Amino acid sequence: MLDYKDEWLLDMGGMMEKNLEQYYDPTSLYARLRLAQMKRAWKKENRRKLTLWERTYLPTLVSGVWLTSKHFFYNLMFHILHLFGLAKDVKAAVTYQYPEKPRPLSPRLRTRHRLTKRADGSPRCVACMMCETVCPARCIEITAAEHPDPNIEKYPAEFIIDLGKCVYCGFCVEVCPEDAIRMDTQRLDIAEYSREEMIYNKKRLMED
Numbered sequence: 322m323l324d325y326k327d328e329w330l331l332d333m334g335g336m337m338e339k340n341l342e343q344y345y346d347p348t349s350l351y352a353r354l355r356l357a358q359m360k361r362a363w364k365k366e367n368r369r370k371l372t373l374w375e376r377t378y379l380p381t382l383v384s385g386v387w388l389t390s391k392h393f394f395y396n397l398m399f400h401i402l403h404l405f406g407l408a409k410d411v412k413a414a415v416t417y418q419y420p421e422k423p424r425p426l427s428p429r430l431r432t433r434h435r436l437t438k439r440a441d442g443s444p445r446c447v448a449c450m451m452c453e454t455v456c457p458a459r460c461i462e463i464t465a466a467e468h469p470d471p472n473i474e475k476y477p478a479e480f481i482i483d484l485g486k487c488v489y490c491g492f493c494v495e496v497c498p499e500d501a502i503r504m505d506t507q508r509l510d511i512a513e514y515s516r517e518e519m520i521y522n523k524k525r526l527m528e529d
């Protein structure tokens with residue numbers, strides 16, 4: 322029986338006879354696409370026929386039930402052992418009732434941004450523009466203004482982050498000299514109905 326590679330060679334031979342120069346190179350994109358297409362067709366035609374036993378679907382059904390039961394009893398056994406303070410080092414699977422009960426996240430995980438505050442509730446940010454400059458996604462936009470306190474040079478009259486563009490690289494947090502921006506809200510489920518709602522302003526960033 323010919324396999325798809327033999328068929329490919331015959332195919333190529335036929336094409337060469339037709340003097341189709343663009344098909345001569347077997348490494349060309351066309352050649353690779355044609356080879357993949359023939360491979361699929363060959364597999365489809367030469368698929369093994371199922372036996373009568375396999376056509377009852379019982380072997381598949383039994384193996385599925387076996388696998389599910391294996392995991393169920395394995396986890397059940399370790400949850401019971403954990404109740405008695407045994408085998409604590411072996412983890413057993415649990416189901417989180419998301420979104421009512423979200424899965425605990427690592428404190429190191431970069432999650433939605435927040436602007437930190439001073440004791441008087443004003444933002445710690447001094448509008449130095451370093452985060453805006455370093456941001457690779459160009460999604461931070463700060464409007465600087467003179468601060469009434471002469472000890473503080475500037476403050477952000479507006480601080481906008483377009484979370485629809487943010488790539489969560491954390492550069493803005495790393496570069497901030499004032500620890501004024503953090504990504505530790507533990508919020509990842511940021512979903513809105515429009516792109517405009519994904520744009521967070523200073524007020525929203527200071528809510529957490």
Ligand code: SF4
Nearest residue numbers: 456487488490491493
């Ligand atoms: S996490 Fe990265 S992409 Fe997002 S705002 Fe900060 S610097 Fe920009």
Ligand code: SF4
Nearest residue numbers: 446447449450452497
């Ligand atoms: S958040 Fe930090 S880096 Fe960004 S403007 Fe404010 S002080 Fe500068």
